[in-house]
Amino acid sequence: MELLHPVLKNIFFDSIIFDFGAVIIDIDYNKAKLSFEKLGVKKFDDLFSKAAQNNLFDNLEKGLISENEFRLEIKKYAGIQLQDEAIDAAWNSMLFSIPQARFTLLEQLSKQLPLYLLSNTNSIHERAFETQIDEQYGYKKFKSFFTKIYFSHHIHKRKPDLEIFQYVINENKLNPHTTLFIDDSPQHIEGAIKAGLQAFYLQYPNDIVNLFKLKNP
Numbered sequence: 001m002e003l004l005h006p007v008l009k010n011i012f013f014d015s016i017i018f019d020f021g022a023v024i025i026d027i028d029y030n031k032a033k034l035s036f037e038k039l040g041v042k043k044f045d046d047l048f049s050k051a052a053q054n055n056l057f058d059n060l061e062k063g064l065i066s067e068n069e070f071r072l073e074i075k076k077y078a079g080i081q082l083q084d085e086a087i088d089a090a091w092n093s094m095l096f097s098i099p100q101a102r103f104t105l106l107e108q109l110s111k112q113l114p115l116y117l118l119s120n121t122n123s124i125h126e127r128a129f130e131t132q133i134d135e136q137y138g139y140k141k142f143k144s145f146f147t148k149i150y151f152s153h154h155i156h157k158r159k160p161d162l163e164i165f166q167y168v169i170n171e172n173k174l175n176p177h178t179t180l181f182i183d184d185s186p187q188h189i190e191g192a193i194k195a196g197l198q199a200f201y202l203q204y205p206n207d208i209v210n211l212f213k214l215k216n217p
Contacts, residue, residue, distance in 0.1 A: 014114075015114040017117075024098055027095055032091060040080050118150045160185075180199075184202045184203065
């Protein structure tokens with residue numbers, strides 16, 4: 001494996017923890033905003049943004065509230081009648097697909113070192129992207145690339161809190177100093193660094209496909 005990014009060339013690592021949204025799967029937060037606004041949910045940015053979420057979304061991602069409780073809060077905020085299916089569709093509209101090149105990269109990387117997936121997500125999104133990935137590649141095959149997958153709503157912890165990084169490190173007996181964490185959110189990078197991980201902030205136009213050149217794919 002040859003490292004193409006100059007920062008990575010100065011880092012020794014023997015395992016990788018990947019973020020999911022905007023690192024592996026394409027997402028567009030603005031699409032959800034527009035979808036909710038079409039439903040009549042005004043000023044959705046006041047309720048949700050990528051950089052700073054209110055407790056409703058934090059609690060959903062930690063699995064501390066149910067899907068129905070989440071939908072009820074959306075309805076209260078909107079002040080209008082909304083169908084549950086419409087709320088889910090608007091919420092899921094931010095999810096797109098995994099480009100073939102990234103899928104291939106993960107398949108090849110998984111043959112060379114342990115990979116982990118660590119994502120702030122929720123049960124509504126999980127059903128949606130499982131279906132999408134299954135139709136595109138086969139979800140079972142995708143899961144096979146990772147030694148372990150961690151979704152925040154299953155373990156009741158979320159990034160950038162230190163405890164979620166320590167949880168993954170401890171459960172897998174990882175050496176944080178030789179574990180690379182890749183994420184597109186600066187606050188998550190800060191949390192990973194506090195946990196002692198080697199952290200790489202993935203910013204556009206960088207793509208994980210452009211970070212590695214694999215030998216003998």
